[in-house]
Amino acid sequence: MGGPVAELRGLTVHVDTGRWSETVLEAVDLVVPAGQITVLLGESGCGKSMLVAALTGTLPESAQSTGEVRITSTPVLDQRRWRHLRAGTVGLVPQDGVTAFSADDTVGAQLRELHRLHQAGSVDEACAAACYPTDVIELFPHQHSAGQVQRAALAAALLPAPELLVVDEPTASVETSLSHQIWRNLRAQADTGAGVLAVTQDVHRLLDTGVPDRLRFMREGRITAAGTVAEVSASADPYLQGLLRHVG
Numbered sequence: 001m002g003g004p005v006a007e008l009r010g011l012t013v014h015v016d017t018g019r020w021s022e023t024v025l026e027a028v029d030l031v032v033p034a035g036q037i038t039v040l041l042g043e044s045g046c047g048k049s050m051l052v053a054a055l056t057g058t059l060p061e062s063a064q065s066t067g068e069v070r071i072t073s074t075p076v077l078d079q080r081r082w083r084h085l086r087a088g089t090v091g092l093v094p095q096d097g098v099t100a101f102s103a104d105d106t107v108g109a110q111l112r113e114l115h116r117l118h119q120a121g122s123v124d125e126a127c128a129a130a131c132y133p134t135d136v137i138e139l140f141p142h143q144h145s146a147g148q149v150q151r152a153a154l155a156a157a158l159l160p161a162p163e164l165l166v167v168d169e170p171t172a173s174v175e176t177s178l179s180h181q182i183w184r185n186l187r188a189q190a191d192t193g194a195g196v197l198a199v200t201q202d203v204h205r206l207l208d209t210g211v212p213d214r215l216r217f218m219r220e221g222r223i224t225a226a227g228t229v230a231e232v233s234a235s236a237d238p239y240l241q242g243l244l245r246h247v248g
């Protein structure tokens with residue numbers, strides 16, 4: 001088992017837009033170990049994408065946070081450091097994959113530029129690992145379907161060979177066979193040593209693949225349950241059982 005590539009310690013995030021204010025994450029502790037897939041589950045609006053944002057330094061400007069975020073054991077204290085980390089150590093697939101790209105250039109041009117910068121693997125390998133169909137690679141991001149651009153964003157996140165890979169709904173908008181393949185490929189990434197945190201509503205298809213190591217459940221901004229797949233499946237907690245039944 002690997003050491004932690006990312007940790008949240010007592011992370012509380014409060015959002016205040018002027019018109020609306022709420023605590024969206026409350027005293028969250030989370031560890032993402034190297035070489036493992038940690039899966040974050042929970043109802044829509046419970047704070048999963050906010051946790052992803054906290055772990056990748058992409059919280060909205062209206063958010064104020066307290067607590068600590070550590071990447072490879074070092075607390076991250078400013079945006080300059082986050083920009084540096086996101087350019088290599090930390091890979092992010094946002095829930096809306098199109099936001100991973102600039103609108104002004106084709107996906108292919110942007111993937112080739114990432115390859116030029118990082119010189120790890122190849123564009124073709126990253127596309128294959130992301131199940132991204134390269135026949136659409138010369139299209140602009142907004143000319144892709146939702147499922148295509150999500151996989152393009154995964155290819156982009158893989159190109160720097162990140163130590164931490166954070167994926168928010170990597171299998172949204174794709175059919176079952178493709179979903180299984182994407183989860184298996186994420187398993188392969190973890191097997192090379194990366195720490196993977198995946199947010200998903202695709203619980204049943206994910207559990208079918210048997211790839212997750214650890215499950216974490218969120219409810220109203222808090223982590224309310226944690227364990228291995230076997231532990232969670234054996235839990236008598238009616239809320240957990242309901243979530244495992246109805247999500248997906």
Ligand SMILES: Nc1ncnc2c1ncn2[C@@H]1O[C@H](COP(=O)(O)OP(=O)(O)OP(=O)(O)O)[C@@H](O)[C@H]1O
Binds near residue numbers: 042045048060062095
């Ligand atoms: N950019 C933002 N600015 C202000 N508040 C936001 C922003 N994004 C999300 N929120 C709020 O933060 C809370 C948590 O949202 P979040 O996006 O983390 O939910 P989620 O669990 O990812 O849901 P889903 O499964 O629907 O993606 C919600 O109350 C939401 O309204």
Ligand code: NI
Binds near residue numbers: 095
């Ligand atoms: Ni979300």
